[in-house]
Amino acid sequence: MTKSQHIHLWIPELFSTKGGIQVFSGFLLQALQSLYPDSSFSIFLKNDAWEDIQPRVTPDSSYLQAKIYGAGTIPLHLRTLFFSWQLLSKAITQKPDLIITTHLNFAPIAFILKKIIGTRYIVIAHGIEAWNIQNPLLKKSLQNADLILAVSNFTRDRICQQQVISPEKVGVLHNTFDAHAWEIRDKPTHLLQKYGLSPRQKIILTVSRLVTSEKYKGYDQILSVLPILRQSIPDIHYIIVGKGSDRDRLLQIIQQNNLQKYVTLAGFIPDEDLCDYYNLCDLFAMPSKREGFGIVYLEALACGKAVLGGNLDGAVDALCQGEIGALINPDNLQEIATIITKILSCKYEHPLMYQPQRLRQVVISKFGFEHFQQNLSNYLSSFLN
Secondary structure (H helix, E strand, C coil): CCCCCEEEEEECCCCCCCCHHHHHHHHHHHHHHHHCCCCEEEEEECCCCHHHHHHHCCCCCHHHHCEEEECCCCCHHHHHHHHHHHHHHHHHHHCCCEEEECCHHHHHHHHHHHHHHCCEEEEEECCHHHCCCCCHHHHHHHHCCCEEEECCHHHHHHHHHHHCCCHHHEEECCCCECHHHCCCCCCCHHHHHHCCCCCCCCEEEEECCCCHHHHHHCHHHHHHHHHHHHHHCCCCEEEEECCCCCHHHHHHHHHHCCCCCCEEEEECCCHHHHHHHHHHCCEEEECCCCCCCCHHHHHHHHCCCEEEEECCCCHHHHCHHHCCCEEECCCCHHHHHHHHHHHHCCCCCCHHHHCHHHHHHHHHHHHEHHHHHHHHHHHHHHHHC
16 A cells, blocks of 8 residues: 555444444554554544544544544434435545445445445445345445455355355455453452352353344343253352343343342443453353354453354354354253353363463464454455555
């Protein structure tokens, strides 16, 4: 990439909410600015308002080096229309050399710009938003993208099969994480006291938004197998971190099955406190079946924790085909119960599960920021040259 390159980044939001796409987008911007310090960046944020953005634009912030446009103050029913107009008008005026959109719903605007002014564009595909696409314009936008980067092989394969796109046109750029934010510690005494737990108790943890559309994360499955687990581990405890509209339904399930003593709904936990929760558990379990990747798996592994995920989605990539975690059929309750019991009884066949420092080293080497940045560089170098 030459010094005069101008890059547009189109992102749903960076600051107003936190999810997989937001975290990925933040790391993508950081990597791009590190790789191409002489390039200029314009960042377009659909749902962030200036009050979300302003605290981050400080003299030592990388955001100060970019032009930032936030559409979050526009009424929701007009925001999509305004944001589309903003992307079109600014691109026609600024004529960027490359557009990268971190949500594929923005791809049709990039496709229109390619037709008008010839701008090349890259689309990032994460998870369920990339599956079963019916919109004809969105389909055509993906087929005409210069490059699609999927966060997992699972998402990549689904896009190629469903949209009839050549595999050569779709690469894999796995999610990354901040290794410095997650570390191995003893079980936090303050959390043991807060929840009335013993250091010797076996604790399972899930971190997920609690909304009906994300029931696929698998917390229902863990609740279902708790009575089975208690037969061999009587004082087992399950903690679910996250908030959302599904909480009342979960409370009802817990009460109906007399699990009040064995389950804690911890609610929303700030990022700065989440590391303590990972270190509190003995097993991080999220037997999902529609996860695009699952950054939470990496965070738990960086804390040296045993991890269990589903074998039907992007968790297969995050757990390296079972090399660094247990993969199970998320629809098989008996298998879930059996594997969890084995892990917590230190009888699981994979010895790496019980080597915290080694787990941390492996997940950093495979998914750390340096690896992510190098992978991105490889794609952009071959793409732009």
